[in-house]
Amino acid sequence: MLLITDQYDKILIYDTTTWSLLTTINHPHRQFQHLTPIKATWHPHADYFVVGRYPMHKEDRCLDMFHVNGDRVGTLESTSGLIQSVAHFSPDGNFILSSFGSGIEVWGTKNDLKTLRTCT
Numbered sequence: 001m002l003l004i005t006d007q008y009d010k011i012l013i014y015d016t017t018t019w020s021l022l023t024t025i026n027h028p029h030r031q032f033q034h035l036t037p038i039k040a041t042w043h044p045h046a047d048y049f050v051v052g053r054y055p056m057h058k059e060d061r062c063l064d065m066f067h068v069n070g071d072r073v074g075t076l077e078s079t080s081g082l083i084q085s086v087a088h089f090s091p092d093g094n095f096i097l098s099s100f101g102s103g104i105e106v107w108g109t110k111n112d113l114k115t116l117r118t119c120t
Helices: none
Strands: 002-005 010-015 020-026 048-052 062-067 072-077 086-089 095-100 103-108 115-119
Touching: 048 086, 048 095
Parallel strands: none
Antiparallel strands: 002 010, 010 020, 048 062, 062 072, 086 095, 095 103, 103 115
16 A cells, blocks of 8 residues: 555555555645655554644644544544654554654554653
8 A cells, every 4th residue: 555645634445456545534744844844654563654744723733643544543642742754654553753943753563552651
């Protein structure tokens, strides 16, 4: 499957065997000229992905987790309150590393998805 994060408010998932569109998700991650483009990233062993949110209201900045069918399966609340532009899973899928400006956050994905530590 091919995961595309556009520059406005859509996430597209294509089936690469037929190049047909499987899912379209409306999601607030618009592009801004002074911001690293927000990119959705697949989990290495499951059919879900994580993507940063750039909403209109500052308090709603977080990472969203979606299943391939378009259902949101969770939200990771950032302790920084900043926009998480890039997020990647560890090779085993147990952790997520996300970046905001010059800082990073490390998230644990087992149990309750709580923040393990924040580095700035």
